[in-house]
């Protein structure tokens with residue numbers, strides 16, 4: 001079966017620094033695929049290239065077999081690739097529902113005409129409310145986004161990405177900055193999404209990664225040194241030597 005997402009020979013340099021060095025991997029339909037690696041390995045740069053905010057120097061990205069390498073972020077989102085954005089993209093003065101609805105409008109790249117907007121508003125709000133519920137924020141529709149806790153803002157980011165009804169969701173450090181209870185809620189949320197869509201997860205919390213991921217790819221200095229199940233990655237001598245040995249302590 002054609003993978004949900006295929007990355008082939010992705011290469012990107014910043015001046016002399018090769019940050020993506022011929023990266024290739026597949027994400028199956030419904031798979032949660034984590035990308036791990038030490039600080040500066042190039043994880044965020046990889047996510048930027050997948051989402052379309054950064055153009056690779058070489059290589060290809062295929063979504064369901066279709067080459068999306070040269071498509072804009074909006075075009076990728078319309079085809080089913082969504083990325084959870086950082087909290088800074090949340091508009092504090094608007095409600096949770098308005099944040100999601102606005103993001104759907106903006107990301108789908110639609111140029112709304114006034115009359116059309118009225119007709120589509122209710123469908124848009126329904127879609128936004130559904131996404132909030134899927135992200136565990138049912139009942140928070142009318143709360144001002146600025147009053148949400150840090151963990152709830154993280155959930156709102158995920159709701160914004162889910163509102164695009166993606167086939168592939170890119171999650172960039174969803175647990176960053178969250179406390180114990182908040183991260184447990186986010187873990188439940190991500191675990192609940194598993195199997196319903198494909199997820200590419202970048203996360204520093206190794207316990208979470210090893211608990212959630214179907215497969216893990218390990219990035220070191222821009223190169224993928226291994227891809228496999230959590231057990232295979234844990235046992236991989238090269239991975240332990242390059243990175244995991246001290247960190248995971250498994």
Ligand SMILES: Nc1ncnc2c1ncn2[C@@H]1O[C@H](COP(=O)(O)OP(=O)(O)OP(=O)(O)O)[C@@H](O)[C@H]1O
Pocket residue numbers: 014017019037038039040041042043044045046
């Ligand atoms: N726009 C840029 N211009 C120049 N260098 C950059 C740029 N973006 C990232 N880098 C460099 O590329 C390397 C990889 O950065 P990246 O943020 O992708 O790594 P990372 O694995 O996500 O790191 P972390 O785990 O610390 O978030 C780093 O050395 C970084 O300094």
